[in-house]
Amino acid sequence: MSKIVFLDVDGTLIDYEAKLPASAAKAVDQARANGHKVYICTGCSKAEILQRNLCDLDGMIGGNGAYVEDNNHVVMHQGLSKEDVKNIVDWCNERHIGFYLEANSGMYCNDYMLEQGPETMVKYAKGKGASLENAKSSAQHFIDGFIHLQGDELYRDDVNKISFILRTYQDHLDSKVDFPHLVANTWGGKGEVALFGDLGPTGITKRHAIEVLLDYLHADPKETISFGDAKIDLSMFECCAYNVAMGNGGSEIKEAADYITDDVNEDGLYNAFKYLKLI
Template sequence: MSKIVFLDVDGTLIDYSAHCPASAKEAVDKARANGHKVYICTGCSKAEIEQRELPELDGMIGGNGAYVEDAGEVVMHQGLSREDVKRIVDWCNERQLGFYLEANSGMYANHYMKEQGPAVMFRYGTGKGADEMTAKEAAANFVNSFIYAEGEDLYRDDVNKISFILSDYQDHLDSKTEFPDLIANTWGGKGELALFGDLGPAGITKKKAIEVLLDHLNADQKDTISFGDAKIDLSMFELCAYNVAMGNGGVEIKEAADYITDDVNENGLYNAFEYLNLF
């Protein structure tokens, strides 16, 4: 029976320096050649994904569920309104927080991001196990990938969600109070340490997006498998029939998993695909 596989990206399909292990690419290629469908299900926007060297896929879910694509066809796209974006941009700028707007057309950042981003992304990489040189290079590449803008040029109507640097965890708590009509998450460091907050449209989750895609495919939930490494992936686990946590994943995702595979850089994806007889 053919399966539909959903892969988180960072820490699952690629490592924390944005490198996709050769074994992971091989696993995806073999599974698809064997008749299974493989989609990524990520917090990243399409613009960010297009900068990654990933294997060929059947489609993607991006923005933590705001965007759904199958074989090049847009199935769903529900982002933030221009008014919501303006509110968040102004709030972050008032607090002098670096942020970037995650749109399918590109990643648009303020100048605080240029100043604060390298140190935070270096901390992200080293906290996830990258050596200092690799983490520094990955941080520079990440920050240099942004389109920097100011003022009204940041008030856009094509944004899936917005990530912002946390000067303190209180910034995340304040964002939940300031924007009760939106979904507030955190992401970042080792385990579930919060380095970034993010804000997205209400009602958008990875779980909801998978439901939309399965309906589009006329597929059955019983044929689904998901892979993740962080708390944000728990909504995938709520829906999918079988769930795999990466060895480098956090405690919560491991506790919710049906199977725990190896680290992303220790052939974790390949080993799990083999264990599940996907090829």
């Protein structure tokens, strides 16, 4: 019976320096050749994914569930309202916080993100095991992918979600209070230490997006497998029949997993695909 596989991206399909292990690409290619469908299910929006050198896939779920695509066909797209974007942009700017708007058309940042982003992204990469040299290189690549906008140019109506730098964890807690009608998450850092907060539309999760895609495909949830490395992936685990945590994953995702594979850079994806007889 063919399976439908959902892969988180950073720390699962690719490493924390945005490099795709050759074994992971081979695993996905072979699984698809064997008749299985493979989708990425990520917090990244399509513009960011297009900057990555990934293998061929059957489609994607992006923006933590705001966007669903099957073979270049848009199944669902539900982003933030322009009013919400304006309010979040103003909230961040008043706090002198760097942020970027995640849209399918691009990643748009403010002045503070250009100032604060490199240091924060170096912390992110180093916390995931990168050397200082590699961390600086990957951080610069990340920053280079932004489109810098100012003033009301940032009040856009095509935004899936917004990520912002956490000066302290209190910024995340404040965002939950100030935007109670939105979904607030955190990400980045070693283990589950938060470096970024993000805000997205309510009702949007990886789980919801998977359910929408399965309904579109007329597929049986019993044939689904998910792979992840962080707390944000737990919603995938709630709806998929079998769930795999990466060896480099946090404690919560490992505790919820049916199987724990090796690290992303130790052929974790390939070894799990073999174990599950996808290849």
